[in-house]
Amino acid sequence: MQTTPDDALIARIADGDRLAMQVLFARHHVRVYRFVLRLVRNEATAEDLISEVFLDIWRQAGKFEGRSAVSTWMLSIARFKALSTLRKRPDEELDEEIAEQIEDHADDPEVTLAKKDKAAVLRQCLSKLSAEHREIVDLVYYHEKSVEEVAGIVGIPEATVKTRMFYARKKLSELLKEQGIDRGWP
Amino acid sequence: MMTTNKDTHSEIEELLPWHAAGTLSRRDSQRVEEALARDPELARRYALVREELGETILLNETLGAPSARAMETLFAKIDAEPARKPAVSLNLGARVAEFFAGLTPRTLAWSATAAAIAILLQAGLIATIVLKSQSSGGYETASAPSTDPGVGAFTIIRFAPQASSDDITKFLEANKLQIAAGPTAGGLYKVRVAVTGLPKEELARIVKKLQQDKVVGFIATTE
Numbered sequence: 001m002q003t004t005p006d007d008a009l010i011a012r013i014a015d016g017d018r019l020a021m022q023v024l025f026a027r028h029h030v031r032v033y034r035f036v037l038r039l040v041r042n043e044a045t046a047e048d049l050i051s052e053v054f055l056d057i058w059r060q061a062g063k064f065e066g067r068s069a070v071s072t073w074m075l076s077i078a079r080f081k082a083l084s085t086l087r088k089r090p091d092e093e094l095d096e097e098i099a100e101q102i103e104d105h106a107d108d109p110e111v112t113l114a115k116k117d118k119a120a121v122l123r124q125c126l127s128k129l130s131a132e133h134r135e136i137v138d139l140v141y142y143h144e145k146s147v148e149e150v151a152g153i154v155g156i157p158e159a160t161v162k163t164r165m166f167y168a169r170k171k172l173s174e175l176l177k178e179q180g181i182d183r184g185w186p
Numbered sequence: 187m188m189t190t191n192k193d194t195h196s197e198i199e200e201l202l203p204w205h206a207a208g209t210l211s212r213r214d215s216q217r218v219e220e221a222l223a224r225d226p227e228l229a230r231r232y233a234l235v236r237e238e239l240g241e242t243i244l245l246n247e248t249l250g251a252p253s254a255r256a257m258e259t260l261f262a263k264i265d266a267e268p269a270r271k272p273a274v275s276l277n278l279g280a281r282v283a284e285f286f287a288g289l290t291p292r293t294l295a296w297s298a299t300a301a302a303i304a305i306l307l308q309a310g311l312i313a314t315i316v317l318k319s320q321s322s323g324g325y326e327t328a329s330a331p332s333t334d335p336g337v338g339a340f341t342i343i344r345f346a347p348q349a350s351s352d353d354i355t356k357f358l359e360a361n362k363l364q365i366a367a368g369p370t371a372g373g374l375y376k377v378r379v380a381v382t383g384l385p386k387e388e389l390a391r392i393v394k395k396l397q398q399d400k401v402v403g404f405i406a407t408t409e
Binding site (some may be wrong): 018033043048050131140147173 | 199200201203204206207208210211231234235237238239240241242243244246248249251252253255256257259260261263264267269270271317
């Protein structure tokens, strides 16, 4: 089956084609939502943000130059919106979020059960990574972005992308070790 | 660590996540593959990367999806926006891009610059091929050559950007094809496959056969 490429949809959106916007939204909104949700950690906020992200795409479509993939461009907009929202968030909320992460380290019965399943612990530790580390891990592993694309989205040099990913993985190993799983690396 | 060059090793090790995700260039991917084959410790670490990849995907997939509210809010806002006047030229470009990109493999969706350079280079190479064939009596049409370039059965072809002039020459000769016109702005050539008209089914069969060749990026029948 042939599908309309994203950049062709963007060109149609630039012409005010509402249907093209619906197609683009249907194609990407779940991934954009998940990317944003992992950053802001609030479902209602993430939903509000994706409306804003796609509204920006509607407004800016005529300026899209095709220098990057449309999905990369969308994630860049989403990231900017998410970070702007986080900056506006009251300090108390951020403190609560940090507290939640600290409490996660405690071994409640649920965690003890999860420990029996290495994969579940790994997922739990992935959730405990800092926002910066979560972001890069998600972009590389889930959103399938190349070094160059991640550099474009996050706004850092390519060498830093590689180093940041390395340290995110290193941190993940440390978190796993705290949970009793020694991967023998680093 | 079996690898003697520590810097090379750490550089390769840093690439493992992208190798696992399949987003490395072919060259880097090959370097990583070679390193993995000779270094068991690196291969063990790669297995850890693959575990992380799988669990990250699973974690993200369990995050769910936004409610219909997100779409409703978006389109309510879009409807409130001032009406837009379609830009004709952009629209035409979009239609052309949509048509061709929809027909070609995703891997051929190169950047506009790379494609333009490839097309220019290829146009030069093909012009050379055509000139050579004219002076040396090279490839000809399926049967006796026709003097009228407008007569016969035709296809339109865009050659794969990585196809060399040699590849294209061999392809044209092997299939007794003749370039009748081109390239157009999109890098398309009108290619004569027979000096007389062919039934639709026969032309479709030829197109299907030619499509299998790695030299062909895009092919379709034309009048």
